[in-house]
Amino acid sequence: xxxxxxxxxxxxxxxxxxxxxxxxxxxxxxxxxxxxxxxxxxxxxxxxxxxxxxxxxxxxxxxxxxxxxxxxxxxxxxxxxxxxxxxxxxxxxxxxxxxxxxxxxxxxxxxxxxxxxxxxxxxxxxxxxxxxxxxxxxxxxxxxxxxxxxxxxxxxxxxxxxxxxxxxxxxxxxxxxxxxxxxxxxxxxxxxxxxxxxxxxxxxxxxxxxxxxxxxxxxxxxxxxxxxxxxxxxxxxxxxxxxxxxxxxxxxxxxxxxxxxxxxxxxxxxxxxxxxxxxxxxxxxxxxxxxxxxxxxxxxxxxxxxxxxxxxxxxxxxxxxxxxxxxxxxxxxxxxxxxxxxxxxxxxxxxxxxxxxxxxxxxxxxxxxxxxxxxxxxxxxxxxxxxxxxxxxxxxxxxxxxxxxxxxxxxxxxxxxxxxxxxxxxxxxxxxxxxxxxxxxxxxxxxxxxxxxxxxxxxxxxxxxxxxxxxxxxxxxxxxxxxxxxxxxxxxxxxxxxxxxxxxxxxxxxxxxxxxxxxxxxxxxxxxxxxxxxxxxxxxxxxxxxxxxxxxxx
Amino acid sequence: xxxxxxxxxxxxxxxxxxxxxxxxxxxxxxxxxxxxxxxxxxxxxxxxxxxxxxxxxxxxxxxxxxxxxxxxxxxxxxxxxxxxxxxxxxxxxxxxxxxxxxxxxxxxxxxxxxxxxxxxxxxxxxxxxxxxxxxxxxxxxxxxxxxxxxxxxxxxxxxxxxxxxxxxxxxxxxxxxxxxxxxxxxxxxxxxxxxxxxxxxxxxxxx
Numbered sequence: 001x002x003x004x005x006x007x008x009x010x011x012x013x014x015x016x017x018x019x020x021x022x023x024x025x026x027x028x029x030x031x032x033x034x035x036x037x038x039x040x041x042x043x044x045x046x047x048x049x050x051x052x053x054x055x056x057x058x059x060x061x062x063x064x065x066x067x068x069x070x071x072x073x074x075x076x077x078x079x080x081x082x083x084x085x086x087x088x089x090x091x092x093x094x095x096x097x098x099x100x101x102x103x104x105x106x107x108x109x110x111x112x113x114x115x116x117x118x119x120x121x122x123x124x125x126x127x128x129x130x131x132x133x134x135x136x137x138x139x140x141x142x143x144x145x146x147x148x149x150x151x152x153x154x155x156x157x158x159x160x161x162x163x164x165x166x167x168x169x170x171x172x173x174x175x176x177x178x179x180x181x182x183x184x185x186x187x188x189x190x191x192x193x194x195x196x197x198x199x200x201x202x203x204x205x206x207x208x209x210x211x212x213x214x215x216x217x218x219x220x221x222x223x224x225x226x227x228x229x230x231x232x233x234x235x236x237x238x239x240x241x242x243x244x245x246x247x248x249x250x251x252x253x254x255x256x257x258x259x260x261x262x263x264x265x266x267x268x269x270x271x272x273x274x275x276x277x278x279x280x281x282x283x284x285x286x287x288x289x290x291x292x293x294x295x296x297x298x299x300x301x302x303x304x305x306x307x308x309x310x311x312x313x314x315x316x317x318x319x320x321x322x323x324x325x326x327x328x329x330x331x332x333x334x335x336x337x338x339x340x341x342x343x344x345x346x347x348x349x350x351x352x353x354x355x356x357x358x359x360x361x362x363x364x365x366x367x368x369x370x371x372x373x374x375x376x377x378x379x380x381x382x383x384x385x386x387x388x389x390x391x392x393x394x395x396x397x398x399x400x401x402x403x404x405x406x407x408x409x410x411x412x413x414x415x416x417x418x419x420x421x422x423x424x425x426x427x428x429x430x431x432x433x434x435x436x437x438x439x440x441x442x443x444x445x446x447x448x449x450x451x452x453x454x455x456x457x458x459x460x461x462x463x464x465x466x467x468x469x470x471x472x473x474x475x476x477x478x479x480x481x482x483x484x485x486x487x488x489x490x491x492x493x494x495x496x497x498x499x500x501x502x503x504x505x506x507x508x509x510x511x512x513x514x515x516x517x518x519x520x521x522x523x524x525x526x527x528x529x530x531x532x533x534x535x536x537x538x539x540x541x542x543x544x545x546x547x548x549x550x551x552x553x554x
Numbered sequence: 555x556x557x558x559x560x561x562x563x564x565x566x567x568x569x570x571x572x573x574x575x576x577x578x579x580x581x582x583x584x585x586x587x588x589x590x591x592x593x594x595x596x597x598x599x600x601x602x603x604x605x606x607x608x609x610x611x612x613x614x615x616x617x618x619x620x621x622x623x624x625x626x627x628x629x630x631x632x633x634x635x636x637x638x639x640x641x642x643x644x645x646x647x648x649x650x651x652x653x654x655x656x657x658x659x660x661x662x663x664x665x666x667x668x669x670x671x672x673x674x675x676x677x678x679x680x681x682x683x684x685x686x687x688x689x690x691x692x693x694x695x696x697x698x699x700x701x702x703x704x705x706x707x708x709x710x711x712x713x714x715x716x717x718x719x720x721x722x723x724x725x726x727x728x729x730x731x732x733x734x735x736x737x738x739x740x741x742x743x744x745x746x747x748x749x750x751x752x753x754x755x756x757x758x759x760x761x
Contacts, residue, residue, distance in 0.1 A: 051733065054713045059650070173749075175742035182748075210736035331743030336731055338741055371712035371731050376705060385695070386625040386704060387688075391633070391728070398729035399742070 018095020021284035022228025027535030049219030094229030177342030287480030327463035359446030361408030407521020
């Protein structure tokens, strides 16, 4: 791998190596630009990934550690925020794509135009995107073929149009998939094979999945999961123009007197301060870390934080709604084998406006609890928690439980936000992210509606026992979306449709923060399609010499 | 802690919050030490040598073993005792779980307090009758302290043998978890049934 000196002025500093950062690193280095990718977390290799639930999950091997980087939470801006585990994000080279479940749903047309189609929603800042599904379609296809996505086109009548089939067939059905498909058909719904960013067969120089079962929440030790670690990052490194600088925690993007980015300040693995010179910066750090970095990068020229003349940096945070219904069955499902999801339905993607609320979502069935987690959190309410009866409960039902997961919309609400906590700092002395979040009432109704469908579906299956988690206001986010939204008007958005910050000509933002709406609970595919599109736009701008344009007066 | 307050995904980060802790990421050298320890323990146990205590006193270990054995009792199948859960907890508290020493001491003190309150003439928890021990645990079963014992027990019962947990994979055998490095379809009963029906339908279609 090429190494750059901090005094070398590289073409691009990319902050974050996840779904978007990995793609941009590959595309820009392939196009001939020099790139340094900064990643907070370590550079783990396939051989570092272990079949070990305790170490991987309970010790935060692949994700942020709330002890080292505390986060504070409050429901409204009137409350005082308290330290609380509020979010989960990938913190290794490859970011969240290392541990993700790999559900690769495309957004549908509605996600880009919901505001004009549905009209205003009280209490929400619903807006149309400056681009449409048609603009993004070629890039969805590019993701599927470049990184490897398994699936079957043409089964779901709700699928948005596509220019090409999937590059490989779906992964083998599991028992939850079989139960789900039959139950859904009985209800008159339209289940289809889940689109999954895991190889169902050999693809390029990568081998197909061997169904080890250590998938969601784990790193894939054989590279069958199409993480950026297994796909685009090695390609970027092979160009000889890209350095992945792991354990490098960027805390400030610096600008000159003209308001242009000059480089990034970061802590290395020993917590020593460094400064990397760069001609341009692209922040792909996720929907919380990206706005946090911009807010930490305030200066006399940018007193509200970098690229924040709109005051919208950090606002419109969306987690997606997430509700669960559980079923226990007579025979073993053995869901601990293979990857997580094999069947999905999207009959409720766009709910009838006459229901009186705005939203929609999709359902799948899975059982994604490993043994320790199951024993502590997987039993029905009122089940024994210790003793001989508890023992026979886990003995009988670990292999016989399935969960219908409902993935739904979160409406953008201006008060739901990421800001800097005024008191709490992390292990590096940097201000903690402060999360303000209260679900829009429509989101809770959407969650409730989808959960009712999930219970109906379980009724149509031979479940011996079923139950659901009650719908509650969320205080925890895994999908971190919407906090530096894209738009044409610099007063109402942070970046333009090229992902360029309205206020800073050589600063780009591309990750979950770019999303104007949050889709229906599976955002990574769209983040990655945006990254491929952003790469095309940035290359075109750079080749026209437009990255050296002067800053917009703010 | 009321785990029901949080959605299932939150357990990753919240599960031990009530006990005043979340696991601290272990440094790699400690993990390697744990692996070496585990291999050593496996060999020692295989050779019939009793595992040595590293952190707990013999009295505490007897109490912890009694508590874990109430949570996962020995029935017609092995329980926490046979899975060596007390040795996992002992090693854990000295190494990668050193952060848990304080909450653990608090939980032990709570049990001790209850014992003295309910059975003032007794010497220690381990020497009480099973009924007396159960009475104490029932009294504290909704406390963070009990959740700590329950969490430690289940990690020791269902964790990885290379961490000193789950001796003879007693826990995994109990719940039917097969930790083979790869699997092949059909995975379970219902997908096997589905495949058989698909095959029959295809055959029917060809007639």
